[in-house]
Amino acid sequence: MLPRWMGNMTLLSRITLVRNQLEGPIPVELCNLFYVSFLDLSHNNLNGSIPSCFDWYEIRHIHLHQNRLTGPITSAFKGCSNLVTLDLRDNYLTGNIPDWISNISSLSILLLRANYLQGKIPFQICLLEKLTLLDLSNNNFSGQIPHCLGNITFERHFVGDYPFMSKTFSRIFHSKMDAYWEYDVSLPPVDVLQVEFTTKNIILSYKGDILNYMSGIDLSYNKLEGEIPPELGDLSNIYALNLSFNKLKGPVPTQFSKLNQIESLDLSNNNLEGIIPPQLIELNFLAVFNVAHNNFWGTTPERKAQFGTFDENSYEGNPLLCGPPLQKACTKIQPPSIIPTDDKGDEACGFMDLGVFYISFAVSYTIMLLGVLVILYINPHWRRTWFNFVEVCISTFYYFVVINTRKLELCSFVF
Numbered sequence: 571m572l573p574r575w576m577g578n579m580t581l582l583s584r585i586t587l588v589r590n591q592l593e594g595p596i597p598v599e600l601c602n603l604f605y606v607s608f609l610d611l612s613h614n615n616l617n618g619s620i621p622s623c624f625d626w627y628e629i630r631h632i633h634l635h636q637n638r639l640t641g642p643i644t645s646a647f648k649g650c651s652n653l654v655t656l657d658l659r660d661n662y663l664t665g666n667i668p669d670w671i672s673n674i675s676s677l678s679i680l681l682l683r684a685n686y687l688q689g690k691i692p693f694q695i696c697l698l699e700k701l702t703l704l705d706l707s708n709n710n711f712s713g714q715i716p717h718c719l720g721n722i723t724f725e726r727h728f729v730g731d732y733p734f735m736s737k738t739f740s741r742i743f744h745s746k747m748d749a750y751w752e753y754d755v756s757l758p759p760v761d762v763l764q765v766e767f768t769t770k771n772i773i774l775s776y777k778g779d780i781l782n783y784m785s786g787i788d789l790s791y792n793k794l795e796g797e798i799p800p801e802l803g804d805l806s807n808i809y810a811l812n813l814s815f816n817k818l819k820g821p822v823p824t825q826f827s828k829l830n831q832i833e834s835l836d837l838s839n840n841n842l843e844g845i846i847p848p849q850l851i852e853l854n855f856l857a858v859f860n861v862a863h864n865n866f867w868g869t870t871p872e873r874k875a876q877f878g879t880f881d882e883n884s885y886e887g888n889p890l891l892c893g894p895p896l897q898k899a900c901t902k903i904q905p906p907s908i909i910p911t912d913d914k915g916d917e918a919c920g921f922m923d924l925g926v927f928y929i930s931f932a933v934s935y936t937i938m939l940l941g942v943l944v945i946l947y948i949n950p951h952w953r954r955t956w957f958n959f960v961e962v963c964i965s966t967f968y969y970f971v972v973i974n975t976r977k978l979e980l981c982s983f984v985f
Contacts, residue, residue: 577602589613624649635659652676659683672697684708702785711792720801724785724808769810770834770858786810800825810834827852834858851877863887869900
């Protein structure tokens with residue numbers, strides 16, 4: 571377990587205890603370490619809730635991924651106004667993303683993958699102007715994708731260049747010795763800051779200067795619904811966009827043709843429909859493209875530039891899609907939206923299955939007959955009235971038949 575006496579090491583500026591067998595809760599005494607700027611306790615067996623450290627003004631990077639942390643995020647990190655990286659992937663966190671997330675204006679990397687978070691994606695995330703990596707995949711988020719995500723520029727912010735500790739604290743007063751001394755507490759970030767992000771269907775590790783260039787959004791494996799906001803097409807600086815395995819519907823926005831830097835675009839396993847915008851062939855850096863298992867129809871995009879490299883796996887699971895690289899050749903067919911209209915029109919004109927008609931008629935007639943017999947059996951008065959009615963009907967029919975028959979015989983005799 572992490573010892574509680576670590577909270578007495580007040581000048582500690584970096585804690586890196588990665589890939590050990592640490593267990594138990596994170597001691598709340600760590601909140602006393604006011605000068606900590608880098609905390610990495612990832613790949614352990616830590617459990618319990620995350621303590622709320624409101625006085626961690628110097629903290630820049632927090633890595634707690636792949637532990638067994640539980641409970642909601644609540645007020646944890648609410649006071650970490652200078653936070654740049656927050657990595658809580660692969661835990662058992664529950665609840666919603668708190669609204670105070672917008673107060674961390676310096677946040678550039680937010681990784682919450684593989685938890686049990688739920689609710690809607692709050693619009694407060696759109697206020698994080700320095701955001702470059704957003705991973706909310708493998709959770710239970712629902713509702714629509716916020717349109718305001720298109721307002722984030724995803725520009726380069728030199729994430730790896732943040733010092734681990736401000737040099738304003740480089741002069742320390744020692745009370746017992748009654749003297750000052752100076753030392754450099756800013757540690758180089760090279761090979762220390764490292765994050766993982768899924769792009770091109772592979773989990774890649776980014777560190778060093780390359781981290782300053784990477785940007786992406788991963789919202790896959792959730793319960794998001796509604797249409798894809800066209801505003802996402804304004805993310806011209808983004809390199810990866812993954813919206814797969816949701817319940818999204820509607821067309822692919824033609825504005826996606828403005829994603830000039832995109833290298834990986836995954837829209838598979840949704841309920842998207844319509845034609846695949848032919849304008850997407852203008853994406854010259856696209857290396858991975860996947861729209862499999864949707865409801866697209868029509869022809870596949872023209873096999874030019876990058877689209878000439880995509881195989882059948884990029885389009886499979888769309889029965890009404892045709893054209894290369896699919897084996898199904900295109901013919902002149904009507905859009906699927908017209909077919910149901912014709913069927914409804916036939917029914918409106920009186921066309922129906924005769925077998926169904928005969929069966930329903932026989933069942934209805936039998937039920938009506940049994941209902942009449944039951945009523946007559948229960949009520950003697952109605953039974954007598956019914957038999958009198960039947961006797962009158964028989965007498966009238968007999969009189970009508972006999973009299974008319976005799977009249978016809980008389981007439982034939984006269985003639």
